[in-house]
Amino acid sequence: MAPRLPRPHRDDVRIALAGLIGGLLVWGVGLGTRTAGDALVLLDGRWPILLPLVVTACCELLRRVRPRTGLLIGTAALTVDVVTQGNLATVVMFTDLVYAAVLYGPPATARRVPWITGLLSVAAAIVPLAVWRVPQALLVGVVVGIVAFTPAATGLIVRNHRDAADSARLRAEQTALLAELDRTQAVTSERARMARELHDMVANHLSAIAIHSTAALSIDDPGTSQRALGVIRENSVAGLAEMRRLIGILRDSGGDLEPAAAPTLDGLGALVDGARVNGLDVTLDTDTGSRADADAVRAALPAPVELAAYRIVQESLTNALKHASPGRVTVTLARLDGSLSVAVRSPYDDHGSPRAPGSGAGLVGMRERVALLGGTFSAGPVDAHWTVRATLPLTEGEDA
Incomplete structure (x- = not known):
């Protein structure tokens, strides 16, 4: 089945009707571009003028859907018009066909038509001048240039x-799309960062509350219950303070989304003491590789590294509080070869049940923190201990 020709554009239909009606009016009043005695007029009489007029008007219907076909048929119609008395409307519609072929045609047509019409204009000026040897012969080239080259050049410019x-x-659309992607990524990244902050700040306190409230309910000992309630109150107050600080960050419109008093390694001692209060047997060891010196480990650390190290230790102690078997938990920090190493080891028994439920978001958050700093992270059982290891590279110039 042959493909059906696309419907012509509404504007092309109007152009074709206007050209046909205008040509018929010109033909009706007897105006032609040449007289009956002109040497070029081979088809004498008024009726032959209508054939190229009608054909050219029909070609106008193809000016967008088939521009090259319309130009080829229109060229043949103009050739017939030349050997009749002629109609100005036919010539005008042909110039529009040339313009449309360059404007709407394929790129190859848009390149070739101006060159072809330009060469034809030059040839139409030189050949008659060489044959007739009169200056008026140059007007032939001027007419061809006006009819063919000018509309082609105009179409190319447009x-x-x-x-x-x-x-x-x-x-502009690509820039807007990239800007939207950047905005979406920024929002997603910020949501992930705030989720990590919320989890790290609150999970430790809520886990302690859950464990000690369970102990207070299950052990019928007023002294134990009193101590458990004290721990619950301390963790509730601390968790509430952290929540208020986070809410303050979210409401801050000044653009500083990082906590105003972000935790640092100076707070590890208090963090470990809090873990001991919650029931963990924790030891903290800082080592530079040559001597135990906490000040040397903390010296000139970048703020993002300090925050990540603190949060990793905090989350590891929270996990130990919920999952570790009875025994000692060790926290080790070492600064070697331009990086800060963090290791937390806690007794591990895969047959035990957790003292408080977990979602696994803590490990995901720690891994994300380390990845953002370009470090390495691992967590898993090693020699009957659950071991969390993170290596955080220091930025250039921060490490001596």
Whole structure:
């Protein structure tokens, strides 16, 4: 089945009707581009003029859907019009066909038609001048240039401007798309960061509350219950303070989304003491590789590294509080070869049940923190201990 020709554009139908009606009016009043005695007129009489007029008007219907076909048929119709008394409307519609072929045709047509019409204009000026040897012969080239080359050049200029506008619009759309992607990524990244902060700040306190409230309910000992309630109150107050600080960060419109008093390694002692209060047997060891010196480990550490190290230790102690078997938990920090190493070891028994439920978000958050700093992270059982290891590279110039 042969493909059906696309429907012509509404504007092309209007152009074709206007050209046909205008040509019929010119033909009706007896105006022609040549007289009956002209040497070029081979088809004398008024009726032959209508054939190229009607054909050219029909070609106008193809100016967008089949521009090259319309130009080829229109060229043949103009050739017939030349050997009749002629109609000005036929010539005008042909110039529009040349313009449309360059503007709406394929890129190859848009490149070739101006060159072809330009060469024809030059040839139409040189050949008659060489044959007739009169200056008036140059007018033939001028007429061909007006009828063929001028509309072709105009169509090329308009096409170039249209293509430039399309390219600019495409670049603007791509820029807007990239900006939207950047905004979405920024929002996603910020949501992930705030989720890590919320989890790290509150999970430790809530886990302690859950464990000690369970102990207070299950052990019928007033002294034990009193101590458990004291721990619950301390963790409730601390958790509430952390929540208020986080809410203050979220409400801050000044653009500083990082906590105003972000925890540092100076707070590890208090963190470990709190873990001991919650029931963990914890030891803290800082080592530079040559001597135990906490000040040397903390010296000139970048703020993001300090925050990540603190949160890793905090989350590891929280996990130990919920999952570790009875025994000692060790926290070790070492600064070697331009990086800070953090290791937390706690007794591990895969047959035991957790003292408080967990979601696994803590390990995900620790891994994300380390990945953002370009470090390495591992967590898993090693020699009957659950071991969390993180290596955090220091930025250039921070490490002596």
